[in-house]
Amino acid sequence: MPTMRGTDRYEDNVFINCPFDTQYKPLFRSAVYTVYDCGFIPRCALELDDSSQTRIDKIEELIEQCKYGIHDISRTGLDAANRLPRFNMPFELGLFLGAKRFGDERQQAKRCVILDKEKYRYQMFLSDISGQDIKSHGNEPRQLTGEIRDWLTNSSGRPTPGLNEMWQRYGRFSQDLPLMLAKTKVLLSEMTFNEYRLLIQGWLKVNTL
């Protein structure tokens, strides 16, 4: 199992560029779990807490450290509160593709998967990426798990567990999660990304047979 932070594990690091809102959480949690169960390290902006760096610096550093990227552009619609479009995810996708295009040899080896809730919807708002193979998750965690698992297997050439086995294991992990949180006296609503990573990492060490 890879170490939690993984700053020096470029080949194992997977940048997750996705929304962090409550409605997206079931998808986010399954994505983070899947990356770990496939033997990689999930990285995202939620792990960063350094006031000496600007936000864009942190994200650029994160992207630089990750060979792989999962970009979910399914929530690029209007924000419910201010009725303005959400640009962060397409912007970070652009940064990732820019690093791959203009970076050094290591950066050019980057691989990514772009996900939306429907397969061809992106053509209406991000036509510049037309021609790329966009995957859809249909807002379903299991479908998202399958897409991530298949993409990681194909793009890395590494063996990963089958979808059915992984999904069953995720079901057991999800059952155990509230119990583990109760023992650590942390509520599900206050669980941080780093706590979630530690729990997945440890749980998989003990429960993967």
Place this chain on the structure above:
Amino acid sequence: MSLTDTKSKLRQLKTASIPLTQRKTASINSAIIETSLKRIQQDADFRSKIFDKIRALTGIEDVTLAHVREYFAQSLRTESPKKSGTKKTPAAKTPKSKKSNSKQSTRKTES
């Protein structure tokens, strides 16, 4: 101050001197072990697989929950190989890996 009080105070001081991240990791590892032991008691298939694995690793025929607890604790101390797939290596005693002291970002809405 009685001997018991002194011991208690020393224990508190010792705990307080452990960095928060290490205490957090220890607390999470303990929660994982306890929850998994509970699963062992409830899930016969899981129990059978874990017991078989410990038998194969140690040669102990009469595996008990104490062995399982020790196996879990060792597994949590072990760093698995870099390119892990479906198979995990058996637990072996290795130094504890360093954990980060990062905290969650304040960002709430989106990436």
